[in-house]
Amino acid sequence: MIRIALADDHAIIRDGIRALLMGETDLQVAAEASNGRQLLELLAGNPVDVVLLDINMPEMDGHETIRQLQQHHPGVRVLVLSMLSHEEYVNRMLEAGALGYVLKNVSKAEILFAIRSVAAGRRFLCTELGVDLLHKLRGRGERQSAGEEKKSPALSRRETEVLKLIGEGFTTGEIAEKLFTSKRTIETHRQNIIEKTQVRNTAALIRYAVTQGLL
Incomplete structure (x- = not known):
């Protein structure tokens, strides 16, 4: 129940x-x-x-x-x-x-x-919200391909793994367990990803992962 x-x-x-x-x-x-x-x-x-x-x-x-x-x-x-x-x-x-x-x-x-x-x-x-998000992502992708393409920052293999898991909805603790490391290390990776991608929050990170084909 x-x-x-x-x-x-x-x-x-x-x-x-x-x-x-x-x-x-x-x-x-x-x-x-x-x-x-x-x-x-x-x-x-x-x-x-x-x-x-x-x-x-x-x-x-x-x-x-x-x-x-x-x-x-x-x-x-x-x-x-x-x-x-x-x-x-x-x-x-x-x-x-x-x-x-x-x-x-x-x-x-x-x-x-x-x-x-x-x-x-x-x-x-x-x-409804999911469809709106997809439309926005598609529109951004079309604008990027029309001449606003930005060079993707180089993420390390581990940073890419962390970004994928963030996009799948896992918490810092869960990611640490999956990658057999500490929460502090995952937070460091998260901060590095944010600095490299120049996004403001987790939702923007997920959008970035989608537009880069990581999710």
Whole structure:
């Protein structure tokens, strides 16, 4: 049974999700909150597996809530459920620790799949956001081939391995285990990659890996 907490300041949204999940034998709404602060109070005595989290909420917004969850409830997986589709919001929430991001206009089938995917520890991006990202990457690739081609920085074999694993969604600790080295070494590789590619964050690193054919 996947225990779910709903955090959204609109009761009608919470009611709609609860109704949508009714009849799903492996899913249970175990807690509801109207903001991040209330959610954290509820989780203190009511553990859950997945939090469906809105971004814009009073008292404590979604970004700060994820930060607090990472600190106090690291085992809880977060699926952002929002109307905000801009790449900046998506990047910010995923970098904060969310495992998935879906828009509130997705179908029942997609949100159910998203919840189960995140509960299983898999990253998830809804179809609309994924298609938008692919279009942007394709457009950048076409501009590059039309005369804006940039010479790719030379990454070492190990840096390339680390970049691929980052792109596949592995954490620093998981990458260290896979490559039989320390977290500090992986962080050093990550910093070197960022400096060589001149990107700003993990999401940009993943885009770079895709455009270079590494993923």
